[in-house]
Amino acid sequence: MVMLSTQDRFPAFTPPRAVIEAVGLRKSYGDTIAVRDLGFTVGAGKILGLLGPNGAGKTTTVNMLTTLLPMDGGTARVAGFDVATEPRAVRRMIGLAGQSAAVDELLTARENLRLFGRLYRIPGPELHQRADALIEQFRMTDFADRPVKTYSGGQRRRLDVVAALVASPPALFLDEPTAGLDPRSRVELWEAIEDLAAAGAAIVLTTQYLEEADRLADDIVMIDEGAVVAAGTPNELKRQLERDVLEIHVETAADLDRALSLVAAIAGVTSNAATNEIHIPIGNGTASSLDILRRIDDAAVSITDFQLRRPTLDDVFLTLTGPTAEPASGGPR
């Protein structure tokens, strides 16, 4: 992100600078390090996908950036304000939605929007207009005057996100906003999030779904156990990590062990004991995959099936975030 020194002399001119900047964020709970040396920037109109499995530190990161949790180390600024020393000013600049922040179950959507808007100190008449406009814009008119506890999962999640928008904050933090949604509701929420970025908001989106990050994010930061394992645009990541995968199915558990010992030297091998399946990333195309197959076959391992396939984003994800083995994509948790 470019910092223009002209901003001091021309205060009316808004330079393209990062709305959200995090440098060297750290957080630990006792001996457990939740987040280590995490840093990224998000510009206006951009979406940063913070991607990682459960317990990777996504929510901890969001909570630190939204002043809910003190940082152990590092600095963060939102809309120019220091998160550690100016939390009040930061809270005026952010909207929070998803896992970390809920709405009031007994109030209606309209009442929730008015409640949070009033707490953002938006004056009454302006607030009522704003709430009505949001309800219309996000197609919530049908259920806006029913208590939230009667909503479907999709309706509630939509309200969660919209509640973060009442004050039109320049920075939005959406913490797994689509978790547990059916595909149709998810796509609807994706479209809403894209509209928000198009309207100029800087968005941090945490997700476990690669598909979601791929579709929405301008930049992706993949984290595991609190540390960055990969970062870049979706295309950069895919190019950087694009490798063919050799899938081998073997007959027995003993075959699996023997085959695994033969390929132990290859980085990123995963296996699934339930299906007797090994996934081996291939660096140099088919020549070495033939080598591997020949080696395994020579060791009298009974191969029932094999195929060479292009990686899915799930492979990338598992390769980078998993320890070494299991489960293969689609396998049990």
Next chain:
Amino acid sequence: MTSTTVPAGTRRRTEARSAFPDRVRGALQDTATITWRDMVRTARQPEMLTFAVIMGVFFLLLFNYVFGGAIGAGTGVDYIQFVVPGVLVITALQGAQQTGTGLATDLSQGVTNRFRSLPMNQGAVIAGRTVADAARNLVGLVLVAIVGVLMGFRFASAAGAIAAIVLTVAVGFAFSWLSAAIAAKVRNPEMVGMLSMFWLFPLMLASSAFAPPESMPGWLQGFATHQPISVASNSVRALADGTAAGGEVLYALAWIVGMLVVLVPLSARLYRRSS
């Protein structure tokens, strides 16, 4: 932060620090907003209020008709005149206990995180709830008082009735902050409900709410005479009977003010810390 540039798309003001009167006005406004929220919740989910009223009526019936004969005969007092003010204070105490369970329920759910992420006065989350609970208590107390009157209780004057109810609401308000402080520390609604038994029952039973402390053993009498629920019961009784001497009511007010002075900052601090 004098040269901070706010990105396009924001309409929020960016003054570095609001002046003191602005902050007080903001805190009051936030408290009013949270009060509104909690009152709407009470209206939509009136079980808490219903429960408090039923408990109050239950105590009235139980103590007046079951124990009233024995206690009244033993002490030579008109028991219905004695017990109604006590039951009013206990009803307020039950209502105060619900402040804690309500706050703990909020704390265990995501809505508190939303509040924390907003540029509001965080103390307003508790203040608004205690005010809303005081309003709920007022409604419950009036209903219990009406049942008391139907059972033969008499207020000496309308002014006395109003003063008695107002003092009772104030006692409940002070105990709401005790309940809130515990909830802010413990956070788990079930645990808060359980812990409340430890202050609710001793204060309720070892008091002059249902029986004159003169009949209690000496070691208990000191506590039973001077603890806030006894002082409050005596004051409410005196206000209702029109025999109030300033001293009794002042003693009750001193308890209320003393509790608030300690508990308001304490619960606000515990709330801010529990994240």
